[in-house]
Amino acid sequence: MSAQVTIADVAAAAGVSMMTVSRALNNKEGVSEATRQRILQIAQEMGYRPSGVARGLATQRTRTIGLVVPDIANPFFALIARGVENVARIHNYTIFLLNSDEDPDREIAILHSLWEQRVDGLILCSSRLEETRLTARLERFPHVVLVNRRLETAVPRLCTLNVADEQGARQAVDYFIAAGHTQIAFIAGPETSRSGRRRLQGYRQSLQAGGLPYRAELVRRCVPDTEGGYAAAAALLNQCPQVTAVFAYNDLTATGVLRAAADLGRRVPQDLAIIGVDDIPLASLVTPALSTLRIAKRELGARAMRLLTQLMSGAPLLEACHQLIIPELLLRETTPPPTR
Amino acid sequence: MSAQVTIADVAAAAGVSMMTVSRALNNKEGVSEATRQRILQIAQEMGYRPSGVARGLATQRTRTIGLVVPDIANPFFALIARGVENVARIHNYTIFLLNSDEDPDREIAILHSLWEQRVDGLILCSSRLEETRLTARLERFPHVVLVNRRLETAVPRLCTLNVADEQGARQAVDYFIAAGHTQIAFIAGPETSRSGRRRLQGYRQSLQAGGLPYRAELVRRCVPDTEGGYAAAAALLNQCPQVTAVFAYNDLTATGVLRAAADLGRRVPQDLAIIGVDDIPLASLVTPALSTLRIAKRELGARAMRLLTQLMSGAPLLEACHQLIIPELLLRETTPPPTR
């Protein structure tokens, strides 16, 4: 039980006041270089490390942030988290990571505990809270970046960072239409997903622009994982065998579509073309490799943390407070090679 | 900037002392039920939340723990993290998550920052620090659980939780031998991996027990990802075409082996049988689906946190301080179906 070494111990050992030690350690002026070095030396030898807790109480800043994701085991969010961490590390912030499991009640509980920890900032991904409840909780936090969630009302000290879902969906569906497909389905993910709803908008816009009718039976909700995609695709292909192209909510569901196609004897991409979303590592490892809307996940996380850092620094924002990430259509093997 | 509501504010509003408020909120005795309810009510209305920072300073316990993993984007560790979180949540601990990137220097830096945060406990996964440096750093922490890392010397207030690597490797190689394979290769992962070294021991033991010679050229080091597995397998299969079975460091490298086999025209499992380790979600999604040594990752994480909770509670341990998780051989499609 190595007794905690405090600044008082160091001061005593160095024969100076606590103040001098504090100044020396925090690189503030008012200490001669000689004593500073001596103090640093002694602190080092004693294994002194300042208490973030005490410092937090004194300064009212903890140098911690909260990162809330639906599920860190989802590679999409894991990569975002890596991006956040890379930037946080540079600026010396430590991260509380919490999983919300897409459960609004759980999300509330998480925000409470993060607030109790007095985090300096919060990055909240894919919040499933309704707007009023969400903004009410968020107002207490000094600085917030919302990822993958839009807000109707402006909240001070809050930025958002979103994927251009509509535009992305249009890219995918436009591609299908240009390739001559007329029966294009959308496996839409869960009803509660806001990005799913926006992708649906893009899907409809694209159909309309291409002069194709919208057919409700070609849009299927599903649990956003491989099993969900499989089930939805199996039902779809049985009931609407005329479908030749599927745009999927994400790569996990797209993988489910892939397996359903295989089980039903549909060749991919000849009989059925598929485009997913995210470009998680899995996408390039399944057979055939998934064509997908690539989202720069690490970069997204890094940008979120950079925004938060700017907010926390108190300086006026250099960038726009509400940003958009544009996905990029990545054609692999589940879309036919270009014919010419 | 909603001014922080403190216990003093609540006390003033309720017309009692801070102490009474504190007692009421912490369910301590010494408060009449009537005033307790009244205080709870008022605190609620004022939106009061106790400051973990101040509480941490006063109690010398922060109700936070540190979780260090090599890379949270690796699904193996992400699932362990979920296991840890599920248990932490129950006991009201909040988690600092840090990625070590398998970099010893980074690991040291992480341990420093976690110590500065005064975490109550630490779960450290796959430490790459040499024993003396590691134990020196760890002694400062009140309670530690080491995952996937053995220690020669005993450290007080420290438990370990490891995968039975040797035994697991033996299960896989024994299976190959029983199936009649005589040319069994091992794609061993990085030299620095201790579990890789232990799996190599198991591999050699199994060969010896089966009366098969050990051949150095059948053991290949590699970066532990798909690309590394691909490169190692491609070289191996070119130089030693007689190989009919490969035991791979993990599922990621096994997937690389799978792709190398496909590119070299080897049918799996007929020409080449493959067994990986971990059973990450990817394993069942590649084609053919990977046979693998399943490690119960969530359960591993949950057990680690349960151990830590027991340590932190101060009560004597109910379970053994050094535990082992036994992997389970899961036969899918990269091993031939049983012939009979």
Added chain:
DNA sequence: TTGTACGCGTTATCAT
């Protein structure tokens, strides 16, 4: 250049 005294928000000790 250096030191003193107080505050940060909460719990613990000791009274009342």
Added chain:
DNA sequence: ATGATAACGCGTACAA
């Protein structure tokens, strides 16, 4: 059952 007071470890005015 309730309250006053002193920690907890550090930073910050202000003083020397």
